[in-house]
Amino acid sequence: MRTKLAAILNLTEDAERLQPLTEQRPVASLPFGCRYRLIDFPFSSLYNAEVISAALFISGSGHSLYDHIRSGSTWGLDSPIGGGVFTHSHIEWKWEIAKRENIDVTYYDNHRGYVERANTDHVLITGSGILCNVNLDSVIQYHETKGNPITALFKNVTRASLPEETNVLRYVVNSGQAENVTKVESMNEVPMDAPKVAAGMDMVLMDTEFFLEYLDYADENMKEVSAATAVAYALKQDVLISAYEYTGYMKSIEDIQTYYEANMDMLDENNFNSLFYRNDPVVTRTRHGAPTYYGATSNVTNSQLASDCEVYGNVKNSLIFRKSKIAEGATVSDSVLMQGAEIGKDVVLKHVIFDKKVRVEDGVHLEGTPDNPIVIKKNTVITKENVKENVQ
Numbered sequence: 001m002r003t004k005l006a007a008i009l010n011l012t013e014d015a016e017r018l019q020p021l022t023e024q025r026p027v028a029s030l031p032f033g034c035r036y037r038l039i040d041f042p043f044s045s046l047y048n049a050e051v052i053s054a055a056l057f058i059s060g061s062g063h064s065l066y067d068h069i070r071s072g073s074t075w076g077l078d079s080p081i082g083g084g085v086f087t088h089s090h091i092e093w094k095w096e097i098a099k100r101e102n103i104d105v106t107y108y109d110n111h112r113g114y115v116e117r118a119n120t121d122h123v124l125i126t127g128s129g130i131l132c133n134v135n136l137d138s139v140i141q142y143h144e145t146k147g148n149p150i151t152a153l154f155k156n157v158t159r160a161s162l163p164e165e166t167n168v169l170r171y172v173v174n175s176g177q178a179e180n181v182t183k184v185e186s187m188n189e190v191p192m193d194a195p196k197v198a199a200g201m202d203m204v205l206m207d208t209e210f211f212l213e214y215l216d217y218a219d220e221n222m223k224e225v226s227a228a229t230a231v232a233y234a235l236k237q238d239v240l241i242s243a244y245e246y247t248g249y250m251k252s253i254e255d256i257q258t259y260y261e262a263n264m265d266m267l268d269e270n271n272f273n274s275l276f277y278r279n280d281p282v283v284t285r286t287r288h289g290a291p292t293y294y295g296a297t298s299n300v301t302n303s304q305l306a307s308d309c310e311v312y313g314n315v316k317n318s319l320i321f322r323k324s325k326i327a328e329g330a331t332v333s334d335s336v337l338m339q340g341a342e343i344g345k346d347v348v349l350k351h352v353i354f355d356k357k358v359r360v361e362d363g364v365h366l367e368g369t370p371d372n373p374i375v376i377k378k379n380t381v382i383t384k385e386n387v388k389e390n391v392q
Contacts, residue, residue: 004120004121004122005046005049005121005122005123005136005140006053006055006114006115006118006120006122006123006208007042007046007051007053007054007055007123007124007126008054008055008057008111008114008115008123008125008126008225009039009042009054009055009056009057009126009127009128010057010125010126010127010202010224010225010226010227011027011028011039011056011057011058011059011062011065011128012057012058012059012127012226013026013027013059013127013128013129013167014027014167015027015059017254017255017256018030018253018254018255018256018259020355020375020377021256021259021355021375023377023378024063024378025064025065026058026060026062026064027128027129027253028058028065028128029062029064030259031321031338031339031356032262032263033263033266033304033319034304034305034306034319034321034322035284035287035306035321035322036284037068037284038129038131038253039065039068039069039128040284041128041131041132041133041282042126042127042128043069043072043074043075043077043283044075044133044280044281044282044283045133045134045135045280046075046076046136047074047075047076047077047283048135048136048137048279048280048281049136049137049140050076051076051136052076052077052079052083052084053077053079053083053085053086053114054072054077054085054086055085055086055088055110055111055114056085056086056087056088057088057107057110057111058087058088058089060089061089062089066087068285069085069285070285071085072084072085074283074284074285074286075283086114088107107225108215108218108219108225111215111225112212112215115208115212116212120208121207121208122140122143122205122206122207122208123205123206123207123211124136124203124204124205125203125204125206125225125226125227125230126202126203126227127202127227129167129202129253129254130202130203130250130251130252130253131249131250131251131252131253131275132155132246132248132249132250132251132275133249133278133279133282134153134201134203134246135278135279135280139151139153139205142242142244143205143242143244146178146242148180148239148240148241149206149207149209149210149239150204150205150206150207150210150230150231150234150241151204151205151206151241151242151244152203152204152231152241152242152243152244153200153201153203153204153205153244153245153246154171154173154181154199154200154243154245154246155198155199155201155245155246155247155250156196156197156198156199156245157196157197157250158194158196158197159187159190159191159192159193159195160192162187162199162252162254163252163254163255163257163258164188164192165188166187166188166252166254167254168199168200168202168252168254169184169186169187169200169228169231170186170187170189170190170197170198170200171183171184171198171200171231171243172184172185172198173198173243174243178242179242179243179245180240180241180243181231181235181241181242181243184200184228184231184232184235198243198245199250199252200227200228200231201227201246201250202226202228203227204227204230205244206230210234214230214233214234218233248274248275248278249265249271249274249275249278251265256353256373256375257371257372257373259353260336260353263319263336264317264319264336266304266319267302267303267304267317287307287322289306289307289322289323290308291307292306292307292308292309292310292311293309293310293311294311295310295311295328297312297313297328297329298311298312298313298315298326299313299314299315300314300315300316301315301316301317302316303315303316303317303318303319303320304318304319304320305319305320305324306320306321306322306339307322308322308323309322309323309324309325309326310324310325310326311325311326312327312328313326313328313329313332313347314330314331314332314333315332315333316331316332316333316334317333317334318332318333318334318335318336318337319335319336320337320341321337321338321339321341321356322339322340323339323340324337324339324340324341324342324343325341325342325343326341327345327347327362328345329345329347330343330344330345330346330347330348330349331347331348331349331350332347332349332350333349334350334351335349335350335351335352335353335354335373336352336353336354336373337349337352337354338353338354338355338356338358339356339357340356340358341354341357341359341360342358342359342360344360344361344362344363344364345362345363346362346363347360347361347362347364347365347366348364348366348367349366349367350366350368351367351368351369351370351372351373351374352366352367352368352373352374352375353373353374353375353376354376355375355376355378355379355380356378357378357379358378358379358381358382359380359381359382360382361381361382361383361384363384364383364387365387366382366387366391374391376390376391377390
């Protein structure tokens with residue numbers, strides 16, 4: 001049975017601290033775990049709940065995102081009956097012009113038009129920067145049982161698991177007879193040694209009527225449509241906010257370090273199972289390819305490798321994406337190599353992140369640290385002579 005839900009994906013996450021990986025792609029398009037992109041995770045939640053439409057609001061052009069999503073058929077979003085993926089790009093640019101010129105912002109009309117045409121009972125607002133696998137059927141059931149017009153999702157985490165300067169908000173939750181969000185604070189004010197904090201997941205579910213009231217408020221006050229401003233509005237109106245605790249794997253992808261850590265986490269069986277096999281599958285666009293070939297001289301331990309790779313060297317504690325080649329005598333450890341990497345003979349790589357189609361010539365040695373992995377831009381060719389100028 002199809003779920004009556006209007007999904008708004010607010011893909012305007014701050015990408016500055018993820019440079020150079022986000023030079024030509026939004027955060028939602030970041031490759032992850034050898035064969036996925038971050039957008040696959042919220043889309044998979046929609047797919048598993050049989051939601052048939054979604055509206056995407058993207059900071060920039062979103063070209064790489066469109067190339068991945070296509071018609072949305074992979075996630076069941078191409079239904080001829082009220083379904084579809086509705087994309088709105090260059091949101092920040094349009095927003096800045098509207099504020100500078102003091103003109104009406106069609107931004108809100110796009111939200112309103114989508115939700116009204118969807119004719120749904122509930123509206124979901126989410127992003128792509130929080131890596132998780134949420135069962136929306138459970139969230140909807142919880143929301144309807146509690147009876148409040150808005151439900152905010154959170155996960156109890158240690159403060160140290162988030163960046164020191166983080167965009168994640170802290171929810172203060174009354175865990176009495178009814179669990180409700182009573183206050184929202186900046187996580188940056190929480191001491192790093194705090195053992196347990198309720199971290200907001202940038203995801204809220206609202207009754208449609210309440211969403212439209214909130215949208216009027218956002219329009220009048222030129223507030224961005226987001227989970228954070230929706231919660232702030234509900235608190236301002238003294239509306240009870242149900243608090244739904246998510247207990248699966250979660251990582252806030254905010255900078256190179258958290259992106260690296262999230263990928264490395266997938267080499268731990270418990271983390272991997274918690275994200276990918278919690279209840280529902282994570283779905284991505286299928287790319288057919290030959291099985292990876294392991295040469296007689298290869299030695300691979302505790303690593304993930306996608307299809308179409310050729311391995312003749314040593315790989316340890318690493319994630320290797322599609323169509324990558326690792327030559328004999330090369331050693332890759334504690335690293336993330338995206339699609340099309342070519343690693344020459346006797347190369348040593350440790351604690352590095354390669355964007356797509358990076359080529360490393362014979363004998364190069366690159367070594368970062370767990371706290372500061374080396375990042376190499378897309379299409380870079382690294383030789384012994386130009387190593388220093390290419391290290392980010």
